[in-house]
Amino acid sequence: MKDFMKKLRQLSYTLRGSQCYHADYQLRNVNHVNDGGFPLRRPNSTIIIEISGTTTTINNNAPEKCAAVTKMGDKIPEFQEPITSLTFECHTHWQDSFHVLRDLYERRALCDVTLAVGSARLQCHRLVLACCSPYFQAMLTSEMRESREDVVPIHDIDEASMEALVSFMYTSKVLLTVDNVQKLLRASSLLQIEMVAKACCDFMTSHLHPTNCLGVRSFAELHGQNELLRAADSFTCDRFPEVLASEEFPTITASHFYDIIASSDIRILSETQVYNAVLKWVRYDLPKREADLPKLISAVRLPLVPLGFLMEVVESEELIKKCHRCRDLLDEAKNYHLSVNKVAPLSPKSVSQSQRFQPRKSTAGVLFVVGGRGASGDPFKSIECYDLRNNRWFHVAELNYKRRHVGVLSAGGKVYAAGGHDGKDHLNSMEVFEPKTNKWTLVSPMKTKRRGLAVTQLGGPLYAIGGLDDNTCFSEVERYDIASDSWSYAAPMIMARGGVAVETLNDHIYAVGGNDGSTTLNTCERYDPHLNKWTMIAAMQTRRAGGGVLALNGYLYVIGGFDDSSPLNSVERYDPRTKAWTSIKPMSMCRGGVGVSVISGKIYAIGGHNGSSYLMSGECYDPVTEKWTPIKDISTCRAGAGVVTCHCPVQLLKDVGKTSRVHSCV
Secondary structure, eight states: TTHHHHHHTTTTEEEEESSSOOOOOOOGGGGGTTTTSOSSSSOEEEEEEEEETEEEEESSSOOOOOEEEOOOOOOOOOOSSOOOOOEEEEEHHHHHHHHHHHHHHHHTOOOOOEEOOOOOEEEEEEHHHHHHHHHHHHHSSSSGGGGGGGGEESSOOOOOHHHHHHHHHSSSOOOTTTTTHHHHHHHHHHOOOHHHHHHHHHHHTOOOOTTTHHHHHHHHHTOOOHHHHHHHHHHHHTTTHHHSSSSGGGGGOHHHHHHHHHHHTTSSSOOOHHHHHHHHHHHHHHHHGGGHHHHHHHSSSSGSOHHHHIIIITTTTTTHOOOHHHHHHHHHHHHHHHEEEEEEEEHHHHHHHHHSOOHHHHHOOEEEEOOOOOOTOOOOOOOEEEEETTTTEEEOOSSOOOOOOOOEEEEEEEEEOOBOOOOSSSSOEEEEEEEETTEEEEEEEOSOOOOOEEESSSSEEEEOOOOOOOOBBBEEEEEEETTTTHHHHOOOOOOOBTTEEEEETEEEEEOOOOOOOSOOOOEEEEEETTTEEEEOOOOOOOOOOOOOEEEEEEEEEEEEEBBSBBOOOOOEEEETTTTEEEEEOOOSSSOBBBBEETTTEEEEEOOBOOOSBOOOEEEETTTTTEEEEOOOOOOSOBOEEEEEESSOGGGSSOOOOOSSSSOOOO
């Protein structure tokens, strides 16, 4: 090896045997390797010599092992027996060899094949071509005619790209520019030079723009570059409104357009944008595209379009009127609006099995986790939000007051937080978060200070229900009028309920479980706002307080909480049609003081206490698959937090970073 004696001065030895020794080797010892003069402990031993990336193994089938690395200056006793075998490995040999190959290529020496590309003739080495390109390897090592020819014609690749790729085979370098990258990607894909193809894809991904992403996607599909295709699709979804304004948009195929608008990932503010995009694309070439309208309209989530838009715009559109399938989809959407607000609930599968009824990730809302407490007992002011589309948690502005066991709800695109405990006192204050300003503002306080209450909305007013202080569990119900910023009393519940869970379903408020001051409850009651009266309904199968309740697809789901002695992982579902509770798939772990909400047709359970520690984990329940799956952890362990989905654009929210101190989970 070149400069062998020089490199030997940085010699490093590893000895393996029953014992380890050190030696002060002189360079003269190396001269004795071939004549038996090299020091060796005994025949059954192995010596590995590393010389700046070069390894020599001297082996006599040693059954015993002992390893040590020796440096210059260490000593080892003289050995008597001669070496029986030696394996030498040079880790830089391949680099040196390729340097020689590159030099041979530059001098056009020992070339044994010529590539004919257009008017260019590229002399190179078959071995290098076969090593670097599976395409050439198959060509030159088979019985193909080209394997025997001195000049091999290359088709479908331009001269500049072929020269660049041959140069890459010898130098490991290739220049990518906006002018040559598409041709290089086409050529490297054909020749199966994957490293260059990936570099081209990465380069094109970095240059994606609303004006070119559709074309890049088509190019990637043509050449089988799935990673680039996915990147272009993701970019298109992320910048959907801008892409609609591009010159490329009207020219895409119907199937490509359908794939885009069928995705839950397109970033929009309203489903009306998707409807308008469909009409724009169809009208661009109406005679040829009108037949595509039914399929494209089926990808528009018409049930989530505002009812006024459905009645005033969609129903009056002539193209919709002429299409039987489109009229059916319009009727489905109108019936959904009636079903959700007026009549009998839909079964879960009739809704969830159809994507049309599920919001896209950008319009599904944002999950807020408000306040709560950790192991220190000190309540939190911090707020964590979950961005479903990007699977990330982030912090928005903190509450004005610390609050644990707080009641929260979302109304009118805002988040309300009422009552709770600040670590010293019970609270009757309520504050409102405005996403546009990223601020919490105090409004009129409740009449009663309390924690463990629940808050919901029925019609226009908000209702603060139940709760407790240090002495009493409450049956009280207060009603808040948003317009006048004032509180009044509504009919109290039949039973006092601290740690109660409440939800609105079919124009009624349901209050489930809680604690009456002496025992945990499984009883439930329902409020009729027209009669201003509470009525008892069927009791749950399990007594629970500090659980979560939500409405989904016409059912009530009650999740987790505590019984008299321990946290629960059980989940029950109430069907108001049969007036019965049914146990369904339990959570993966017990969660007392859990917060729950619905987003995009799935149930999210966040935090809580498992009996030994506070939790930062969460899980998600899909009513179609009937399975719980873990989700990304929040940053702070917390129980007694309020969890709610706010239907506001996530891009409105300002990430303020984590400002509160993180507490231990145990």
